[in-house]
Amino acid sequence: MNNQTDVLIIGGGFAGVNVAHKLSKGGLSVTLIDRKNYFEVTFAMLRNVADPKLLGDTPRKLYSDFIDGTFIQGNIISMNASEVTLENGKSISFKRAIIASGSRYESLPLAKSMTAFDYAERHQEIEENHKLLVSAKSVLLIGGGNVGVEFAGEIASAFPDKIITLAHSTSTLLDSMKPKAQQKALEQLTAKGVKVIFNRRFKKDGDSYKCSLSNDTIQADLVYECVGMKPNTEFLKNELANVLDKKGLVKVDEFMNVVGYKSLYALGDCSALDTLKHGYLSSVQGGMLAKSILTADKGKKVKAYSTPPVVVITVTGRDTGVAQFPFGVFTAKFLINLKQKDMGINNMYKMFGSLPNKLS
Ligand SMILES: Cc1cc2nc3c(=O)[nH]c(=O)nc-3n(C[C@H](O)[C@H](O)[C@H](O)COP(=O)(O)OP(=O)(O)OC[C@H]3O[C@@H](n4cnc5c(N)ncnc54)[C@H](O)[C@@H]3O)c2cc1C
Structure with missing residues (x-):
């Protein structure tokens, strides 16, 4: 079976979900594909394991409950410049594809599951x-x-x-x-x-x-x-091995285009776009890519990508942490609380035009 879509987004992590949301809002019809059937705020998983009752299932939400456009659950095993092939033998062809397949932690699958796709x-x-x-x-x-x-x-x-x-x-x-x-x-x-x-x-x-x-x-x-951390880019090795660098990251130009392929884009943890690998940065890249695609579709000039200022907040338990801004490092509670309070869950869903599931 072969379906066709305008914009195929591979991977519903921070990058993929945000680009899907912003493109849909801009009027484009998108198809998001992920091997899981839920999005999850990775930042919250360590607290979720240490004390599940604090956040419950609020880090997770079924894609079908908040994604505009089409969602397909499936594991992509191969890809070329016009088509992806799924593990179940089906293929989907596309006009444009956005590779946002992220990364995994093989030695710590509780952080990003390698088997629990439901x-x-x-x-x-x-x-x-x-x-x-x-x-x-x-x-x-x-x-x-x-x-x-x-x-x-x-x-x-x-x-x-x-x-x-x-x-x-x-x-x-x-x-x-x-x-x-x-x-x-x-x-x-x-x-x-x-x-x-x-x-x-x-x-x-x-x-x-x-x-x-x-x-x-x-x-x-x-x-x-x-x-x-390893990039999830093995599915490119068969037909698009030339787009991968030595670390297995997808090579891109300053417009997030996969080098040598005008119809393909890559961003987030799987791409060589930035050396910093952060979920927040991935989601910001997603917003920027959507803006570029919508601008180009109107025949207007697109701005090249440049890394935005990045704030990193590392929490060291339920009441402490460090917040690193471009202009300094702080430990004040009101700054740490930007992440600490709910581990960033509400802010992420808000960015995607949604709300987290209620704590039950
Ligand atoms: C425990 C932990 C804490 C973290 N804390 C923070 C933090 O506080 N702040 C911060 O900014 N970042 C944090 N990070 C980093 C952050 O989680 C990553 O940078 C982020 O997940 C990258 O987002 P992404 O959208 O690029 O990819 P991912 O979030 O990795 O999403 C990729 C998606 O693609 C799907 N996929 C992959 N391969 C295939 C395939 N072949 N077929 C179909 N689907 C596929 C996956 O199922 C996944 O849903 C943390 C990471 C961990 C592990």
């Missing part, structure tokens, strides 16, 4: 991960980037009596942030009882974890490997 299954997956955490006395988190730092903080807030160790391979947490943010995050986690150890690169070795730098070994009831 809303109810995902709810179950979160509950099961929570039960595992409840029964562990000691927890080791490997990787002191944003994910490891936030997860350590959420676990310490939910379970003040657990033995929590956060191991990082360099000598500061949050490598890509400013020194003040790194220091404040360390102080906040330490105050919550998290033991932070630096210059450690742990790998599984039998029943324990061994550091390849120091030869230390460490044991914990539960280990979370908060490292190793």
Whole structure:
């Protein structure tokens, strides 16, 4: 079977959903395809696992409940310049396609599920991960980037009596942030009882974890490997391998066009557009791409993309965090609360012209 669509959007993450919403609002007919049947605010997942009752299912919403245009649930296994092929054997041809297939964390599937593609299954997956955490006395988190730092903080807030160790391979947490943010995050986690150890690169070795730098070994009831983000671009390898760079990211020009293909665009975590990989940035890119496409369709001149100023807020539990603005780093509650209060859920759905599901 072969359907045809004007604009096909591959991936309903922050980038794909926002571009779909803005193009639909601009009058274009779009088709969004995702292997899941729900959108999910990734930022909220660590708190969702640490204490599911706080946010309930509010991070998630069925695409069919809020996407304008057509939604198709399906896993794309191959693509060329005019057609995608799904795992179920169907194909969909398009005039233009937007690749927004994002990224995954293979060692931490609770962050972005690799198997629970149905809303109810995902709810179950979160509950099961929570039960595992409840029964562990000691927890080791490997990787002191944003994910490891936030997860350590959420676990310490939910379970003040657990033995929590956060191991990082360099000598500061949050490598890509400013020194003040790194220091404040360390102080906040330490105050919550998290033991932070630096210059450690742990790998599984039998029943324990061994550091390849120091030869230390460490044991914990539960280990979370908060490292190793990979772009979801394998489906391009068959017919469009030339568009991928060495990291597997889709190469784009300053108009978000896939290099060499005027009918293809790519943005968000799967693209080489920005080195920073953030959901908020992905959604902003989505808005900008929609504006460019609608402007070009009216025969007007399109502005080249330039990275907007980025604010990064890392929360270190339910009551603390660091907010990095282009002009400084702050820990004031009213700034941290921009994310902390509901982990950004309401703001994201508002951007998509919708509301989150009610907390039940
Ligand atoms: C725990 C955690 C906390 C985070 N916290 C923050 C934060 O506080 N602030 C922030 O800005 N960013 C945060 N991030 C980063 C943020 O989640 C990512 O940058 C963001 O998800 C990227 O959005 P995206 O739309 O590019 O891709 P994704 O969100 O990865 O979406 C891609 C979509 O494509 C679909 N897809 C992929 N391949 C296929 C295929 N072959 N066929 C069909 N569908 C496919 C996927 O199912 C998915 O829905 C966090 C990430 C994690 C893991």
